[in-house]
Amino acid sequence: MTTATTTAASSMSYAVRDSTTMLRRNLRHMQRYPSLTIMLVGQPILLLLLFVYIFGGTLGNGLGPGGAGGRAEYVGYVTPAILLITITSAILGTAISVATDMTEGIIARFRTMAISRASMLTGHVLGTIIQTAFALAVVLGVALLIGFSPTADVGEWLALVGVLLLVTLALTWFAVALGLKAKSVETASNTPMVFTLLPFVGSGFVPAESMPAWLRWFAEYQPFTPIIETIRGLLLGTGIGDSGFLTVGWCVLITAIGYFWAKSLFQKERDR
Amino acid sequence: MTNAAIPAISATGLRKSYGDKVVLAGIDLNVPAGTVFSLLGPNGAGKTTTVNILSTLIGPDAGTASVAGHDLATDPDGIRSAIGLTGQFSAVDSLLTGEENLFLMADLNHLPRRAGRRRAAELLERFDLTDAAKLVPSTFSGGMRRKLDLAMTLVGDPKVIFLDEPTTGLDPRSRRTMWDIIRDLVASGVTIFLTTQYLEEADQLADRIAVLDEGRLVAQGTPDELKRRVPGGHLRLRFPDAVSVQRAGVALRLSTSDEHNDDENLALRVPTDGTVTALREVLDRLDAESVAVDSLTVHTPDLDDVFLSLTGHRTGATKELVR
Ligand SMILES: Nc1ncnc2c1ncn2[C@@H]1O[C@H](COP(=O)(O)OP(=O)(O)OP(=O)(O)O)[C@@H](O)[C@H]1O
Numbered sequence: 001m002t003t004a005t006t007t008a009a010s011s012m013s014y015a016v017r018d019s020t021t022m023l024r025r026n027l028r029h030m031q032r033y034p035s036l037t038i039m040l041v042g043q044p045i046l047l048l049l050l051f052v053y054i055f056g057g058t059l060g061n062g063l064g065p066g067g068a069g070g071r072a073e074y075v076g077y078v079t080p081a082i083l084l085i086t087i088t089s090a091i092l093g094t095a096i097s098v099a100t101d102m103t104e105g106i107i108a109r110f111r112t113m114a115i116s117r118a119s120m121l122t123g124h125v126l127g128t129i130i131q132t133a134f135a136l137a138v139v140l141g142v143a144l145l146i147g148f149s150p151t152a153d154v155g156e157w158l159a160l161v162g163v164l165l166l167v168t169l170a171l172t173w174f175a176v177a178l179g180l181k182a183k184s185v186e187t188a189s190n191t192p193m194v195f196t197l198l199p200f201v202g203s204g205f206v207p208a209e210s211m212p213a214w215l216r217w218f219a220e221y222q223p224f225t226p227i228i229e230t231i232r233g234l235l236l237g238t239g240i241g242d243s244g245f246l247t248v249g250w251c252v253l254i255t256a257i258g259y260f261w262a263k264s265l266f267q268k269e270r271d272r
Numbered sequence: 273m274t275n276a277a278i279p280a281i282s283a284t285g286l287r288k289s290y291g292d293k294v295v296l297a298g299i300d301l302n303v304p305a306g307t308v309f310s311l312l313g314p315n316g317a318g319k320t321t322t323v324n325i326l327s328t329l330i331g332p333d334a335g336t337a338s339v340a341g342h343d344l345a346t347d348p349d350g351i352r353s354a355i356g357l358t359g360q361f362s363a364v365d366s367l368l369t370g371e372e373n374l375f376l377m378a379d380l381n382h383l384p385r386r387a388g389r390r391r392a393a394e395l396l397e398r399f400d401l402t403d404a405a406k407l408v409p410s411t412f413s414g415g416m417r418r419k420l421d422l423a424m425t426l427v428g429d430p431k432v433i434f435l436d437e438p439t440t441g442l443d444p445r446s447r448r449t450m451w452d453i454i455r456d457l458v459a460s461g462v463t464i465f466l467t468t469q470y471l472e473e474a475d476q477l478a479d480r481i482a483v484l485d486e487g488r489l490v491a492q493g494t495p496d497e498l499k500r501r502v503p504g505g506h507l508r509l510r511f512p513d514a515v516s517v518q519r520a521g522v523a524l525r526l527s528t529s530d531e532h533n534d535d536e537n538l539a540l541r542v543p544t545d546g547t548v549t550a551l552r553e554v555l556d557r558l559d560a561e562s563v564a565v566d567s568l569t570v571h572t573p574d575l576d577d578v579f580l581s582l583t584g585h586r587t588g589a590t591k592e593l594v595r
């Protein structure tokens with residue numbers, strides 16, 4: 001008889017091994033069908049170009065007192081929101097692939113194998129994080145090419161990476177739950193759209209002060225506003241105030257909700 | 273665990289309902305290790321539900337079971353590490369190649385990398401899938417897909433294998449290949465729990481058969497025991513006219529209860545044990561009376577006969593085939 005501690009240790013190492021196996025499976029899927037990834041990376045880039053080149057001239061001039069910076073200033077203003085939209089765009093892919101996965105017979109096979117239950121979900125989460133990191137790098141690269149000039153120092157860059165990772169983790173777990181909840185792949189591809197709209201109803205594209213009072217109230221208190229303010233503050237060195245704490249708080253909350261919701265949905269699927 | 277005295281699968285009082293619909297109404301099973309057990313039943317009988325419960329996919333509403341010495345309620349992971357399931361519906365990863373599917377299974381069975389590769393190559397070879405190794409399953413034929421499915425199940429060297437309708441939808445040749453594969457598995461000492469809609473398949477492969485109908489086991493036994501309970505073997509004789517039918521009935525001394533006249537009363541159903549001697553006797557008697565016969569078919573007992581005699585109703589699946 002093995003002791004309880006060795007059993008726990010080996011089940012822990014199996015959980016890690018199974019998750020990396022599932023991650024490899026998801027990366028292979030992405031590689032084999034790159035169209036989804038390309039669409040998900042292309043969408044934020046398209047939005048960036050649209051806002052900077054079509055609306056940017058006018059919007060940049062309206063950014064506030066003394067603001068006549070036009071397009072050049074607007075690139076700096078909008079890039080944080082576009083980075084956030086890169087993440088919301090990527091989690092759309094997570095919801096779709098989780099929902100698709102659940103319709104596949106192989107999930108039943110996984111469930112009859114002695115593997116870590118969570119690995120079926122963590123594989124998706126890890127896959128999305130890698131995909132998102134790649135997408136963020138590409139989008140940031142495009143922003144730099146069209147004139148974005150961040151002033152962040154090394155510490156701020158590191159903090160930025162941390163914040164983006166935290167936001168990705170939170171939204172990904174939430175998307176996993178949405179993907180499990182969705183009755184069909186179509187539903188799964190619609191629900192997370194809300195997240196892509198949220199930065200618009202915040203300080204992502206225009207300052208919240210320019211909105212009607214009721215909308216401004218929502219814009220100020222919704223989670224994406226402090227997240228955008230934090231990203232913006234770190235990139236442009238304008239300081240983040242209490243946005244940093246709010247961001248971490250919201251992320252922890254969303255991660256917890258997404259994680260436990262996903263876990264219970266996945267469990268329920270079995271008892272069906 | 274391979275001790276024959278310990279049953280590989282045992283279950284008592286398994287019940288499952290969905291809403292008002294009772295799918296399993298209390299099932300008791302006992303499968304000795306190293307044998308093939310076949311659950312025979314028509315569409316909707318509850319075969320897949322039974323397999324899903326025993327393979328830990330869904331929980332029963334009531335009842336207990338143990339598989340490979342592990343209790344279903346308290347040690348599902350123990351069961352999972354000992355079993356392999358090839359379900360009714362394809363369980364291959366449709367975006368991965370044949371080979372990658374097997375590698376995936378090797379990794380999830382925690383085989384060391386080299387051993388996993390070797391096992392995958394071995395199974396591809398054994399199932400004649402080497403050509404398909406680098407292709408994705410969407411390009412496979414139904415038979416290849418099924419074989420890959422089974423190969424994936426075998427990567428982890430399971431002691432107890434569940435096969436849910438392994439040959440449904442396969443052509444006769446692929447079905448024979450699958451039967452040979454199953455026989456090889458049995459020879460290697462594993463226990464097999466097989467569901468099927470075909471008596472012939474159960475007959476060919478199983479040591480014991482249980483007949484499932486609307487969530488109840490209506491009979492259990494060896495193939496021979498079951499067939500003996502089935503009086504379904506008969507000859508079907510067609511005659512050119514009604515007079516011949518009547519004369520044939522007299523010549524064969526059929527009692528009226530044996531006479532299953534149908535097809536506008538131009539056919540007769542004559543019970544037989546299927547031997548040549550019996551067949552010759554029937555023909556000799558008709559010959560002696562110079563009764564003209566249009567055609568003759570020999571009908572051996574099938575699932576429908578089993579059902580008719582055990583439950584008093586025909587199976588839904590074969591209703592149209594039997595007039
Ligand atoms: N998740 C479910 N919800 C509701 N009813 C279900 C569910 N799963 C199965 N059933 C019902 O239970 C009955 C038995 O189904 P099951 O799949 O076990 O039959 P089966 O013997 O495997 O049939 P087949 O030969 O068609 O595969 C069917 O009437 C089916 O409609």
Ligand SMILES: [Mg+2]
Nearest residue numbers: 319320321360
């Ligand atoms: Mg079935």
